[in-house]
Amino acid sequence: MVQSALSRPGQRERYDSKIGQIDWVFVALLIMLAGIGALIQYSVGGMSWEPWAYTQLRNFALFLAMALILAVVDLRFWLWMAYPAYAVSLILLVLVELIGDTRMGAQRWLEFGPVSFQPSEFMKLAIVLALARFYHERRPEDANWSWWLLVPALMIAVPSGLVMHQPDLGTAMLILLTGGGVMILAGLNWKAIAAAAAGAVASIPLAFFFVLHEYQRNRILTFLNPEGDPSGDGYHILQSKIAMGSGGLLGKGLGLGSQSQLNFLPEKHTDFIMAAVCEELGLVGGAMVLLLSGLIIIMALRMAALSHSHFGRLAASGAIATYACYVLINGAMVMGLFPVVGIPMPLVSYGGSVMLTVMAGFGLILGVKVHRYQELPKQSSMLANLME
Template sequence: MSANSGIIPDPIARQPWGMLIPLFLLVAFGAAVLYSAAGGRMDPFASSHLIRFSVFLVMASIIASLPRPFVRFMTYPAYVVVLVLLIGVEVIGNVRGGSQRWLDLGFMVLQPSELMKPVIVMVLAQFYASLPLSMLTGWRALIVPGALIAVPVAFVLLQPDLGTSLAIAFGGAVVMLLAGLPIKWFIGGGVAAVAAAPLLFFFALQDYQQRRVMTMFNPEADALGAGYHINQSKIAIGSGGIFGKGFNNGSQSHLEYLPEPQTDFVFATMAEEWGLVGGLFVLGIFTIILSWGLKVARDSRDRFASLVAAGMVATIFFYVAVNLMMVMGLAPVVGIPLPFMSHGGSSMMTNMICIGALMMVNRWNREAPRTGLS
């Protein structure tokens, strides 16, 4: 035991409790909301939510213990394995709700596209960490990472899964930006994306995806159809007021007006019962977790670790930002759950991988002093 830890063993004292305690509180709060969403029962949502978190917390602890050389060595093989799984989804994947996104491995049903979110961050961090700084302004710094992102995004769009494809692209783009690529390339890419948006809307999106985009601008135009989700979500959030209707007293979810109250619209379920106070609590917890992750990235002793940490923060942030905008009608309904609160194994797995990677980099930072990015 160290002098600073007193009677607390070092392995326990060294944990990032400033992040873990808020995370535990958020997961527990999510379980309470899921308990209410099920009509005052632990099953089927709250109990499985807590079990999944416990299992993936063990996984995150294992990730946190991995040595740097092993992680860097495994980045490209991991990318290839997940890419093969994505191809397998197209060949033998299970179809649910009109989408082909899952692989039945016998002992579990896996959604490989979820694994690609953290993996794309790792592989791009490894690429830029190995690339000389003098080559960051060359086309190789753009073309190779662009291809590494575009290939899995193309397979995910075939499923079709617009939300996950955007998440993969966002995480990859953040790593490219922080790696030091010329900002003019991103400005040019943004201009090109805006110019191509009409073509993508009419020729790349499915009919239901087009309706979701149009509904975002005028949900009242089809209040009982495409706009139903957003309208009911706004009603639930607005009716909560400042302090909410009280725990287990939400009418929108209990009377089944609010679709998917346990997954995509869990924030609306929470806001109806806990009001503005509950919403600020959730936002505050996410701010603490993401701020801690950014500090880990800033304190990282080398380029690879810094990019990994920043990319994992960006991945979690994408989930949070898109989900909150979605439930408030500021973004199309794209099936992005709220981390650590929504019921769902795939999203919990992805976000706990991100947490594990951040804990891993935090351990690297603690074990070796910062010597500058290289």
């Protein structure tokens, strides 16, 4: 009955039909994950809603409403605004280099009156949209192996270089990994993938000595030997391991984690919140966060695969690839399997900027599912079609 109703002329464009097509199980998983994050922030905040838990819940409610609104936005609008969004984000990154605000030794912020933001957050979604539109308008063989590949390579390299210069290694890595993931999903030849991987490995020594800043090199050396400076550069990861290991199977209980409650664990509400989860909720709590994250990734990929348009498939896949990179890097970081690069666990860690980017991506993914039957034009008449 649902399928036949949606096949009637004009029925799919009705907002009540679009709302009914939203994947509410997916939304429920997002709410559950954000709820665990708020619960741990309540605990590490001294069993108090302030200063973190209340703000996190408020932001999540606002951004969830935003995601649901984005879910009913016509895909033709996403397609039309892909290149402008990328261009604006790139201009903002250049402005950061010229007039950006410097905090804690990094020039990453722009200030306009009372508003302060990091343009690199916008680029995480803009690069996905721009690459999805680029491949949507190309032939399949162009994505496999052709001189056209120089265009997406430059689209990824330029913002990555600007973000790296701020310096922000974690965000630069996310842009590179997400952009590379979209290129692979678009049909990149395996020989090109192998060549790129070999080139990346060969460039590691040069990047280590001539590209990375001193503190970034120290983080890599600390990752290789955290016990070498236990009270200095190795402090973060050693305390994280202690917190995670001391939680055992079921954890010490909310408000009872010694490392987090006594402030031995640095950044306990942001980058290292997973260590606090494992300390107070144990292996079961940590596994629950990863299970929910895994289900979100699988369901999002399923929604991407259902799209009839190449743009929809790549845009949704790229958005969930960004989220997956967050989860993978943060999880490996707190366990000492990856250098500390300042990547939070989305929806669990405290912070509005990352949550805004991630939830906008989820809104795009839900929108791809809602408009999965929509065929999109391949040339520049999107705005005219949108206004019809």
